[in-house]
Amino acid sequence: DAGITQSPRHKVTETGTPVTLRCHQTENHRYMYWYRQDPGHGLRLIHYSYGVKDTDKGEVSDGYSVSRSKTEDFLLTLESATSSQTSVYFCAISESRKGVSGNTIYFGEGSWLTVV
Amino acid sequence: RKEVEQDPGPFNVPEGATVAFNCTYSNSASQSFFWYRQDCRKEPKLLMSVYSSGNEDGRFTAQLNRASQYISLLIRDSKLSDSATYLCVVYSGAGSYQLTFGKGTKLSVIP
Numbered sequence: 001d002a003g004i005t006q007s008p009r010h011k012v013t014e015t016g017t018p019v020t021l022r023c024h025q026t027e028n029h030r031y032m033y034w035y036r037q038d039p040g041h042g043l044r045l046i047h048y049s050y051g052v053k054d055t056d057k058g059e060v061s062d063g064y065s066v067s068r069s070k071t072e073d074f075l076l077t078l079e080s081a082t083s084s085q086t087s088v089y090f091c092a093i094s095e096s097r098k099g100v101s102g103n104t105i106y107f108g109e110g111s112w113l114t115v116v
Numbered sequence: 117r118k119e120v121e122q123d124p125g126p127f128n129v130p131e132g133a134t135v136a137f138n139c140t141y142s143n144s145a146s147q148s149f150f151w152y153r154q155d156c157r158k159e160p161k162l163l164m165s166v167y168s169s170g171n172e173d174g175r176f177t178a179q180l181n182r183a184s185q186y187i188s189l190l191i192r193d194s195k196l197s198d199s200a201t202y203l204c205v206v207y208s209g210a211g212s213y214q215l216t217f218g219k220g221t222k223l224s225v226i227p
Contacts, residue, residue, distance in 0.1 A: 043203075
């Protein structure tokens with residue numbers, strides 16, 4: 001299994017509070033991603049990073065920010081959590097751009113977030 | 117039209133059966149195609165890439181039809197351990213940063 005650790009794995013928080021999810025990798029891969037997965041939707045990209053301090057938005061980035069100060073860590077922050085952000089969050093890594101032949105995207109085990 | 121569409125299932129099949137899943141994609145410029153497997157409350161894991169000529173990995177066969185823009189996955193001799201959700205994944209190529217995931221097809225293999 002790819003060396004990806006997400007923390008916390010489960011969290012319940014109140015509406016309006018800030019929340020930070022951490023993704024840590026030991027593979028030294030360049031690309032890191034945050035996805036969310038909800039019933040009735042496929043996995044949707046929130047933000048991704050293509051290097052230290054280099055990040056960009058995905059398709060569902062509103063309400064989320066990210067930071068990558070080290071190759072191995074990619075943080076996802078919900079500045080003011082809302083109930084619509086209740087979801088499963090997956091971190092993922094890849095050596096190269098996603099989908100390029102020969103390169104695989106690996107997922108972490110997921111973080112279950114409930115906003116009440 | 118949604119970018120990647122799959123029959124959500126569930127597909128309930130007996131052990132030993134052959135089952136096939138289809139997936140259609142809307143972007144004709146899509147370059148790479150994959151099948152991922154996701155067990156309940158687990159992360160998705162790559163099952164196999166899909167090549168233009170079709171490819172096989174043990175009991176699993178993947179096919180790509182670019183003209184009709186669909187991908188298929190065939191599972192022969194189904195095992196109980198094949199029970200999972202199968203995700204169709206498409207990469208649109210240069211200039212596009214993201215993979216597009218289908219919502220998945222749920223398979224239950226019954227003893």
